[in-house]
Amino acid sequence: MSDPAWWRQAVVYQVYPRSFADSNGDGVGDLGGVLSRVDYLASLCIDAVWLSPFYPSALNDGGYDVDDHREVDPLIGTLEVFDELVDALHERGIKVIVDLVPNHTSDRHAWFQEALGGGRGSAARDRYVFRDGRGENGDLPPTDWMALFGGPAWTRVEDGQWYLHLFTKHQPDLNWQREDVRSDFLRTLRFWGDRGVDGFRVDVAMGLAKDLRDPLPSWQQIVPGLAILKGLTFDDPFADGQHPLFDRDEVHDIYAEWREVFDGYDPPLFAVAEAWVKPHRRVRYASATGLGQAFNFDLLTAPWGAPAVRAIVQHNLELAARSGSSSTWVFSNHDVVRPASRLALPDGADPRLIPTPTPDTVALGLRRANAATLLSLALPGSAYLYQGEELGLPEVTDIPPGQWQDPMARLEDGVAITRDGCRVPLPWITQGPSFGFGEQTSHLPQPEWFGALSVQAQTAAPDSTLSLYRTALRLRRDLQCDESIEWIDLGEDVIAFRRANGWTSITNFSHDPIHLPEGSVLISTQPVTADRRIPGNATAWLRAGTTAA
Structure with missing residues (x-):
C-alpha cells in the first residue's frame, strides 16, 4: 500500500497542459504531449504532477470555465489517454493531482x-x-x-x-446550498478517484458557501474582505467566517462530505485548497476532517528580505502544527509573474508591471529565484513548482495584444497586465518552429531567446538552472527527515536552519558575501569561494561533519 502521508513533504510539479507539449501538431499542448514527457518528469525527482484543467472548455479563462467536470477536452485528449498518463506516471512513482473547479461552471455547461x-x-x-x-x-x-x-x-x-459570476460572465457561480450540486460533485470526486487519481487541487476553495440573503451588502462593504485575494490586508467589517462571498464557516460542511469520499479510498485521496484567506483561517481547510492541506501564498507577496521571509516561514510552520497538516511553499504558478522576473523588482514595485528586462535584472532575478527555491526545498512541508520554473524562465512581456488569451489582460500605463506571460509554451530544444513544443507555431508566441533556455540547452550545461533543480530535488529526497527545524543565527540578512538529520540550509539575502559555517557543501546556487564564502542572493546546503576540501 502507498504511504497515506506521501503528500506531507512532497514536491508537486504543476503542468499547464495546453503549454507543456503538443503531440499532434495543432499548436496546443495536450495529454499526449505530457505522456511523451513522463521520463523528463521522472528525471526531476518530483513526487506528484498537478494537471491544470483539461476539461472541455471555450477557454474564456484558461480552461477554468468548465463545460463538463468528468470529461477531457477533445483538443487536449481523451479519457483513454488520461488513463494511459496516470498509469505511466504511477509506474515511475509519481502521484497524479487534478484541478477541480467547484465554484462555477462554464456558461456552456x-x-x-x-x-x-x-x-x-x-x-x-x-x-x-x-x-x-x-x-x-x-x-x-x-x-x-x-x-x-x-x-x-x-x-x-x-x-x-x-x-x-464572480469571475467572467462565462463562469456562472453555482448554488452550493442545493443538494443536487453537492451530490454531483461527490460523483465527480469518485469518478476521478476511481480512475486512479491521487488527489485534487481545489480552485477557489474559499468561495463555495455564500450568504445571499437580503439585504445584500454594497461593493464598498465587501471590498475590504476581498483584499486578501490580492495579498493585501485592510480592516474587514465582517467577522471571521461571515463575509458574504468568501471563507464562510459553512464551507467546511461541504469539505467534511468530501473527506468521507476521500477516506473511502486506500490510501485516502488528498486535496489542497486554493484559499486566498487570512493566514490563521487556512487551518480549517488543512485539517484532517477537511481537504487536508492549503496553499500558503504568503511568499508570493513577500518582499525580498530575510526578516519578512523568516517571519512567514515561522508563522506557517506554527499554523501547520495547529492544523495537523504540513505547510506548503509556493513561489510560482499559472496565475502570477514568474519569480525570475518578479524577484528582480525593487521593493514595493507592483509585481504585475514588469518592465522590459535588462541583463542586470535578468541575472538578479534568476539568482534570487534559485535561492528562494533552494530555501523552500529545504523546509519541511510540500513544495509546489510550476512548469518552466526549473528552466529559470522569466516572464514573457512582449506578447502582442492581439494574441492575448487571458480575460484579465489589459494595458496599464503602457505595460501589459496579463497572465499569458507565464503560460507561454515550454522550449524543449534549441531550434525549431516552437522549440520542440510541437511541429508548428505554438498557441502563445514564444520569444526568439527561448531556445537558449530550452531543456536541450540546459541538460548539456552542468551549471544550468535545470541541473541545479535536478540535483536539489534528488538531494532533498535523500535527505528527507522529520518536519522540525532548528533556527541558526547568522545575521539579520541570513536565514539559516538545521534539519533533524544534520543538514543545514543557509540563504544570504544581502548583496555581500558571507562566510559559511563548518560542513560539506552539498549544493549551492552560486559558487562558494575557496575561503568558504557564499555570494549575496544565494542559498547553500551543508552537511554536518568534515568540511569538504
Whole structure:
C-alpha cells in the first residue's frame, strides 16, 4: 500500500497542459504531449504532477470555465489517454493531482443551458445564483458588485433575470446550498478517484458557501474582505467566517462530505485548497476532517528580505502544527509573474508591471529565484513548482495584444497586465518552429531567446538552472527527515536552519558575501569561494561533519 502521508513533504510539479507539449501538431499542448514527457518528469525527482484543467472548455479563462467536470477536452485528449498518463506516471512513482473547479461552471455547461431554458423559479435555475434586478423594470443588477476580473458581477439573461459570476460572465457561480450540486460533485470526486487519481487541487476553495440573503451588502462593504485575494490586508467589517462571498464557516460542511469520499479510498485521496484567506483561517481547510492541506501564498507577496521571509516561514510552520497538516511553499504558478522576473523588482514595485528586462535584472532575478527555491526545498512541508520554473524562465512581456488569451489582460500605463506571460509554451530544444513544443507555431508566441533556455540547452550545461533543480530535488529526497527545524543565527540578512538529520540550509539575502559555517557543501546556487564564502542572493546546503576540501 502507498504511504497515506506521501503528500506531507512532497514536491508537486504543476503542468499547464495546453503549454507543456503538443503531440499532434495543432499548436496546443495536450495529454499526449505530457505522456511523451513522463521520463523528463521522472528525471526531476518530483513526487506528484498537478494537471491544470483539461476539461472541455471555450477557454474564456484558461480552461477554468468548465463545460463538463468528468470529461477531457477533445483538443487536449481523451479519457483513454488520461488513463494511459496516470498509469505511466504511477509506474515511475509519481502521484497524479487534478484541478477541480467547484465554484462555477462554464456558461456552456448542460446545467446552465437548462437553467436558461427553465425560466424563473425553476429547479434548474436554482442550481445557480439568479436574482431579479433592481429598478422599476429590473434593468439594474441586483447589487453593485464587481467581478474579480473586472466589470459587473451580474449578467442579465433574455427573460430579465440576472446571474452571479464572480469571475467572467462565462463562469456562472453555482448554488452550493442545493443538494443536487453537492451530490454531483461527490460523483465527480469518485469518478476521478476511481480512475486512479491521487488527489485534487481545489480552485477557489474559499468561495463555495455564500450568504445571499437580503439585504445584500454594497461593493464598498465587501471590498475590504476581498483584499486578501490580492495579498493585501485592510480592516474587514465582517467577522471571521461571515463575509458574504468568501471563507464562510459553512464551507467546511461541504469539505467534511468530501473527506468521507476521500477516506473511502486506500490510501485516502488528498486535496489542497486554493484559499486566498487570512493566514490563521487556512487551518480549517488543512485539517484532517477537511481537504487536508492549503496553499500558503504568503511568499508570493513577500518582499525580498530575510526578516519578512523568516517571519512567514515561522508563522506557517506554527499554523501547520495547529492544523495537523504540513505547510506548503509556493513561489510560482499559472496565475502570477514568474519569480525570475518578479524577484528582480525593487521593493514595493507592483509585481504585475514588469518592465522590459535588462541583463542586470535578468541575472538578479534568476539568482534570487534559485535561492528562494533552494530555501523552500529545504523546509519541511510540500513544495509546489510550476512548469518552466526549473528552466529559470522569466516572464514573457512582449506578447502582442492581439494574441492575448487571458480575460484579465489589459494595458496599464503602457505595460501589459496579463497572465499569458507565464503560460507561454515550454522550449524543449534549441531550434525549431516552437522549440520542440510541437511541429508548428505554438498557441502563445514564444520569444526568439527561448531556445537558449530550452531543456536541450540546459541538460548539456552542468551549471544550468535545470541541473541545479535536478540535483536539489534528488538531494532533498535523500535527505528527507522529520518536519522540525532548528533556527541558526547568522545575521539579520541570513536565514539559516538545521534539519533533524544534520543538514543545514543557509540563504544570504544581502548583496555581500558571507562566510559559511563548518560542513560539506552539498549544493549551492552560486559558487562558494575557496575561503568558504557564499555570494549575496544565494542559498547553500551543508552537511554536518568534515568540511569538504
